Amino acid sequence: MARSRALIGPASVVAYLAALAVIQATGEPDWRALASSPGEVADGEVWLLLTSGLVIDGVPWLQLAVLALVLAVALERLGAARLWTVALVAHVGSALVAYAGIGVLWLIDRGLVESVVHEPDYGVSVVLAGELGALAVVGGRRMALFVGAFVLAGIGISVTDSSLLANVEHLLGFVLGALTMLALERRVPLRPCSR
Numbered sequence: 681m682a683r684s685r686a687l688i689g690p691a692s693v694v695a696y697l698a699a700l701a702v703i704q705a706t707g708e709p710d711w712r713a714l715a716s717s718p719g720e721v722a723d724g725e726v727w728l729l730l731t732s733g734l735v736i737d738g739v740p741w742l743q744l745a746v747l748a749l750v751l752a753v754a755l756e757r758l759g760a761a762r763l764w765t766v767a768l769v770a771h772v773g774s775a776l777v778a779y780a781g782i783g784v785l786w787l788i789d790r791g792l793v794e795s796v797v798h799e800p801d802y803g804v805s806v807v808l809a810g811e812l813g814a815l816a817v818v819g820g821r822r823m824a825l826f827v828g829a830f831v832l833a834g835i836g837i838s839v840t841d842s843s844l845l846a847n848v849e850h851l852l853g854f855v856l857g858a859l860t861m862l863a864l865e866r867r868v869p870l871r872p873c874s875r
Contacts, residue, residue: 693752700804704744722783732775733767733771733802753815763811766861777852778852782845803846806852806853813855817858
């Protein structure tokens, strides 16, 4: 029983990465059907907040490799339950906070946000940002260097990304990942053997 429970975490990470690879390789389902947007969520299509985490934007195979590395480190350092809690809170939470901000700006002046209301919002990058935020909380010096290198690379990539919505969500995802890990650590601290 304990052995099968120990395999659930790695199996869940492999299944997620495999799903991303299959969607990327086959184009099925179409990424447009999986993407969320502030407009679609406001219209009640909230399930898109989850499915948008199944689409890779940008250089797909590089992002998949980086995500695999970060998830492997997060699985080893945090455990499966915390890894997936951080991923969901960062991915869905960052979208909801960003969308709420867009909603407020829409009420003030629609012209300020009209271009992003129906902009497709997708990608695993916020999952990655959230895990890096969580790792920054639990890590020592080596982990700080690991996270710092990825954050600097991410900032460099984000500068070339023209999507303000995506850039805001990356920052929010990192912060929410760190805050989620702080909250989880307060409830039940990680045991040294689980790292």
